[in-house]
Amino acid sequence: MGEQSRSLRWGIEQRLEFIEFRLFWEGGVNRADIIDYFGVSVPQASKDLTHYQEVAPGNMHYDKSLKRYFATDTFNPKFLEPDAAHYLSQVAAADLAPYATAQTRVSQPVGFATVPQPQRAVDPHMLRQLLTVMRSKRAVEIRYQSLNPDKPKPQWRWITPHAFCFDGMRWHARAYCHERRLFRDFLLPRISGVRGDGEPGAHASRDHAWHEIYNIKLKPHPGLSEDQQKAVAADYGMKDGEFEIPMRLAMLFYFRKQHLGLDYKEHEKDPQQQHIVMADPDSVRSAQTRADALPAE
Incomplete structure (x- = not known):
């Protein structure tokens, strides 16, 4: 009974958070949204909206003509921690490409497009x-x-x-x-x-390369103007012109070479094409050599 109660509580909290997601990012929500996403009954969806009004009074108002709840000017989320990256990932999941199968909370995305990724066949x-x-x-x-x-x-x-x-x-x-x-x-x-x-x-x-965590330091390309470097630093949330990204040492090659084109010669590349470079390439080279040659015994 205790487990069942906790599961029920979790389900309610998920639906309340969903209501806030729609209110915060799309401005409104109705019963059909909850029914379609969670597969609950009409009475349950109505109960969820009523419950939300009780625990978050003043966060939404009902428009009888549109039959929809809308966020108020004083809306203040209580269950949702607004996260731009999470919202954009939800928008990407709404892409209608045949290989995008993830469920998304977004119902009314603005115009958008994602770069298609060929799906590799795995038996x-x-x-x-x-x-x-x-x-x-x-x-x-x-x-x-x-x-x-x-x-x-x-x-x-x-x-x-x-x-x-x-x-x-x-x-x-x-x-x-x-x-x-x-x-x-x-x-x-x-x-x-x-x-x-x-x-x-x-x-x-x-598997030492798998268990070791390596922090790669990155910075804006020095060939960019001062203002451009500041813009790149802001893009990545850099502090003092640098930032670190932790990863398994075994994943360093994929991150460095395949994703960011960091080949120890990125300083020589056109800064308009290569916005960030390694702040400490010698450390990265040493780490990559270690990852490639770490013995198992």
């Missing part, structure tokens, strides 16, 4: 097998297609997977490679087969 049965192997902490043999010119055909190789990682576009299995005796990332779409069961290789605790 769900293969993924399920890897999950089972990870949970059992065992090794498995995978049929993997490398893009290394020395390996033009797929090869079977033993790995001990322990985690998944997403580089912003692709999903990888983080695993100990029995052949190279190092922890490496294996692209899930390139795994075309899974078989066998074996003794695990190095334990996940030995």
